Amino acid sequence: AQTVTQSQPEMSVQEAETVTLSCTYDTSENNYYLFWYKQPPSRQMILVIRQEAYKQQNATENRFSVNFQKAAKSFSLKISDSQLGDTAMYFCALALMNRDDKIIFGKGTRLHILP
Template sequence: AQTVTQSQPEMSVQEAETVTLSCTYDTSESDYYLFWYKQPPSRQMILVIRQEAYKQQNATENRFSVNFQKAAKSFSLKISDSQLGDAAMYFCAYSNQGGSEKLVFGKGTKLTVNP
């Protein structure tokens, strides 16, 4: 079964600085998707960024970018120019290609942004 590991339960960053959240995963599949979801205190799950495993180019969405290392099974999220609104739980998630494509989540990293 696939597993997702987030080794940093908590991280903090100063406003306007850059922070990187780590994620590793375990799978024997070659085709899959990776996601970062943000969960603010409201507990709504919001997609931050999505990466397709067959694409070598790292995904970017404005201030958010990933470092996808397929061989190392690593998928870290970089947040640049951190803003107070970025404070939230961040979940890394994996989905197989084919089948139901359920999401398998890591335990999350709580990000605090200090003014």
């Protein structure tokens, strides 16, 4: 069975700082996707970034980047120059390629960006 673990239930950082959200996962499969989703307060959840497991290069989307360590089964999200609008619940997620049509979500990390 696949699992996704986010060990930080809640975090707070000052605006403009860099913050890293941790995620570890477990799967015996070799081909999979990893995702970070963002759910702002009272707003819709959106996909922030995705990583294909076969790609060694870490994905980057503007101020968001990941540190993908396949051997360690670690997939952390780094937010640079954090902004108040980054305040949200962040979910790490895993999906197996060509299997089961399901995404396995972690329990989430609530991130507060402080002015």
